[in-house]
Amino acid sequence: MVTVVRHSQIRGLMAMDGTTILELGEIEAVWLDNAGHVAYLSGREGYFSLDQVADISQQTLSTCGRLVVETPDNLQLLHELRVQSFWGDMLGWVDDFLFDWHTGEIAAYVLAGRSVEPLGEHAVFYPKDVEELAPDYLRLKENAYEDLRPESEGLEGFFSEEPQPGQSRVGLMRHRLYPLLLPQDGPDVVQVKVTAASDELVASGEHHSSPLQAATALLHNHWERLLHNLGRSGQRAKVALALARQHLLGRSQT
Incomplete structure (x- = not known):
């Protein structure tokens, strides 16, 4: 995603x-x-x-x-919230977390504390592992502690963990693609448009090919999410345009 x-x-x-x-x-x-x-x-x-x-x-x-x-x-707040085992034992705290900024859904939690030291500085668990989220603690399900994963393993594949050059190229390609994509486009059409956008950036000579190749592969694999994001971004753009119009009208009337 x-x-x-x-x-x-x-x-x-x-x-x-x-x-x-x-x-x-x-x-x-x-x-x-x-x-x-x-x-x-x-x-x-x-x-x-x-x-x-x-x-x-x-x-x-x-x-x-x-x-x-x-x-x-x-x-x-979720950051630094205490994390307990199913039985109420203190395991540590939420040192970081991943979320989808289009939907607000939590994707993963990064746990810190002495209890995770065998796995490294941090361990990872997921929403499916959460039994209860309270204002002052988060409690894991009964067997979730045994399923904790090292941070590098648990966050593998998430977009937030991609190298920064790759993330910036994805953002650049995303902005180029949004005017070109249509809601009814199928996977083959989307992938052709993604490849065309990538080729244009390579031909400009302003971008290294390696990050672009990684960004292209990522967008090929997430074509459905790309179309979904297109719809949400379009809605937000309409809201922004309406608000800007209201702002200008308000200024003209004062």
Whole structure:
């Protein structure tokens, strides 16, 4: 999934209002809702919902819509939350986590603490391993501790773990592809368009071929997700355009 990011990759990014190009400050916290999904991000200027996120690069996070000044109800932090075994024994804490910034779904949890030292500095578990998520702890299912995996093994294949050159090339190709892709495109058509976009970038002479080849292979394998993201990005673009129009009309009337 090419929209999976780490919490640690989001914190510290500069948030920017995509309709006014104003900087909103750095992202300081990522918040979950009652269902355990990422729902809000926050910084010094306030809160904005995950649905307002238009795009994420390695330097900035682009948003659309108004910030919420007051804290939304029923939110909780996942970062540094205590992790318990099924029997209530303290295992450590959530040092990081991966989530899909289009849907808010958690993809993986990164556990730190002395109990995971045999596996390395961190261990990984998944949403299927969670018995209970409470405001002050996360409890694993009965046999989940035995299924913990070393970080390098447990996060293998996630887009957030791709080398930065590969991630940036995927983002570049994604922006080139969105105007070309149609919702009714099948896998063969999508893959042809992905290859064509890659060939254009190679022909420009401005990009190394190795990261582009890796990005092309990744997008070939995730063509369905690419089309799904196209639909969501289109919806968010319409929202951003409507908000920009409202902003301009409001200014013209003052």
